Amino acid sequence: MVMRTIIRSTGRKATFTEAARRAQIVECAIEAVCEFGYAGASLSRVAKLAGISKGVITYHFASKAEILEEAVAVVYERGAEFALRTRSEAFDDDADPRDALRAYLETNLAYIAAHPREINAVVEITRGHRDADGRPVFGSAWEEREVIEPLEELFREGQERGRFRDFSPRVMAVAVRRVIDGFTFQMLAHPDTDVAGFTAEVVALFEHATRAGSESP
Amino acid sequence: MVMRTIIRSTGRKATFTEAARRAQIVECAIEAVCEFGYAGASLSRVAKLAGISKGVITYHFASKAEILEEAVAVVYERGAEFALRTRSEAFDDDADPRDALRAYLETNLAYIAAHPREINAVVEITRGHRDADGRPVFGSAWEEREVIEPLEELFREGQERGRFRDFSPRVMAVAVRRVIDGFTFQMLAHPDTDVAGFTAEVVALFEHATRAGSESP
Amino acid sequence: MVMRTIIRSTGRKATFTEAARRAQIVECAIEAVCEFGYAGASLSRVAKLAGISKGVITYHFASKAEILEEAVAVVYERGAEFALRTRSEAFDDDADPRDALRAYLETNLAYIAAHPREINAVVEITRGHRDADGRPVFGSAWEEREVIEPLEELFREGQERGRFRDFSPRVMAVAVRRVIDGFTFQMLAHPDTDVAGFTAEVVALFEHATRAGSESP
Amino acid sequence: MVMRTIIRSTGRKATFTEAARRAQIVECAIEAVCEFGYAGASLSRVAKLAGISKGVITYHFASKAEILEEAVAVVYERGAEFALRTRSEAFDDDADPRDALRAYLETNLAYIAAHPREINAVVEITRGHRDADGRPVFGSAWEEREVIEPLEELFREGQERGRFRDFSPRVMAVAVRRVIDGFTFQMLAHPDTDVAGFTAEVVALFEHATRAGSESP
DNA sequence: CATGAATGAGACTTCATTCAT
């Protein structure tokens, strides 16, 4: 008997083995991108990492682009799920914005520390992946909307409530994001990084950078 | 009369026209990387941008790698030169470390604002460029040594002199660097960014983040 | 009870469902050839048209060639059967050759008008289908023997009986055949063609072209 | 010195050797299509026939489609040129339409007799060549306009002048065309065909088929 | 100095076919 579980948007029915193969291929694609960079992540290398023939890949995916785009989606889903699982209470609308910022930094850095290679691969893909005309598939508008704007909103609200000093929410949001993204390289270059210590430093950095003037440390 | 100078380790002599051609090709390679990404920057596209045939390129450069590596070197040289030209006094050993930090941020952001495409290309190249085995040519060790360590040293000295609060010089250095690098994308995505305003915000951010507790802004 | 019949030289037994599947696959292959051309008629497309998996096809047929060859055979059988059913009397040995020619044209054009897509597919297959070395499977000798020679014989006999003028039976046979074959494209390009009118014109054409000089229309 | 002669529509300058290579490749593509059919005419086979590497082909042509389309254009140009060279006077507006028909048949059959393989290849290409979506590139509209309509016009005019009997100009035009096209297969299957005899027969066929009732042979 | 031409490796993809279930 063959169990059918997932109906994918392509209309293809997916069995367990199909889902497993797809997952395996996506995982190996992530690994290949991390190991050889976006430009060096050929299907041959993905196949070799997976220990399968190249044909298997094109049997399960319509195109290389489909693999890469699924990889990005998968990693983002995992990240969102991780954030909810570990610190969802800090993202309630009525939570203290400073607690929210701290939680945001901590969950993001923790997730990166746990999965640096995935994150690195996603960064590579979102930077490198282009459509047939050479235009980026994951444009900056995408990051603005999904990543920057929510942070901006957090800062704006905190300022209205008097919890943050007066600064440009946008610039601060961009800065926070860049520091978080940069942690990926730190973890890749130094896998033995003291994550707790690094996180505490980053949290302190942004607490000093944002706190309202009258407040005590 | 034709001036001749040894310009490369290969020992090839270079005339003015040779140097000009090399410079032109490097410039077009930078443009190609910026436009199409590292993976999409083929020699064909570089040649088309330069309005020359592909053969010209391989006549002047031994390999594609040589072009890319020269591009990185050229842009870094320009950046260093720019920093010296505009604010060299701030980097004297006896300058106030807080002034030095401000100057560092301002010169870096100003340079990026003036040449965002070059910088972006260099980032793409340093991330994407690999040797035949897929190993990065511009490893993280290189950035550590050239970029992070000098910043670290600045912070350490400032702390010793009591000008900065007690934080991890390394984490702060990394954070500064990431925020600066991230400005490239800001400029590319929004070329009409208010550079002065953005810079002031970033300077304020790090002044708040680093200043010794008792100090007034 | 399951009826079993030997239907193929391979010796495989075939049940009704087997025969039905084979027929369905052959029909979809014809459709695929008509829609995408010989070169574009892959087993994937046949399977998709049939709403079955590719495996089903290779379960019922030893090779793609077997499908195509069966398609040709099936369509020819149908055509012959159609001719016999509609106008068998005209092909008796003692029928007037001019009536036979008229009947031949009418039955052929009527059959094409009724099944233009099948015929088109068969033409595509007989033209395009090759063995591994690239040699045509349905060579011209096959058409000569099956199609041209009977027509030639009709003309020769008509001339002997004084019913046709003196012309080359072979050239006339080839001409008749080409005009009939060409009607396929007419029907595909203009499905609303006035078949009766077109047929009358063609019949008139060849009556004028063949009739003995002294004869009145 | 390198002579530049032809500026092609792609904007590429063409040298003599470039033009020669392109011509050679087109010729070998025609040969490959004729030998292996449209579906079997791979670039590998074209390259093998030309005695060059596959890369040479893709250096001179942007795509396989470009080769095939150039092949069709080249052969049609040659045919038109041949017709003008041999019998241009018969196509004057005031020439006798019956002479024009005779000339049309004779020039077409003569050209086919001289170049049967080219013509066959063009027929294969126009039938088989599809765009990315599977739609024919050389649709029936193209043939209608370029080939059928001029013939129709010839017949219509001849009827107005009382030189032809009353028949459907369109059906007659289609018939003439099919007989001419069919001659290609005759020549390929029987290269030793008596061309003059075959032509005379075809001319007689259509003279009988078209001539006004009162006229003597 | 410059370039057009050629090459072969390797990219992605399609396909007919085989096989285990």
Next chain:
DNA sequence: AATGAATGAAGTCTCATTCAT
């Protein structure tokens, strides 16, 4: 009887590089 899975050959095309002129 059916099918999903896998495979490897072959297809078209891109690319960095080499070479003769």
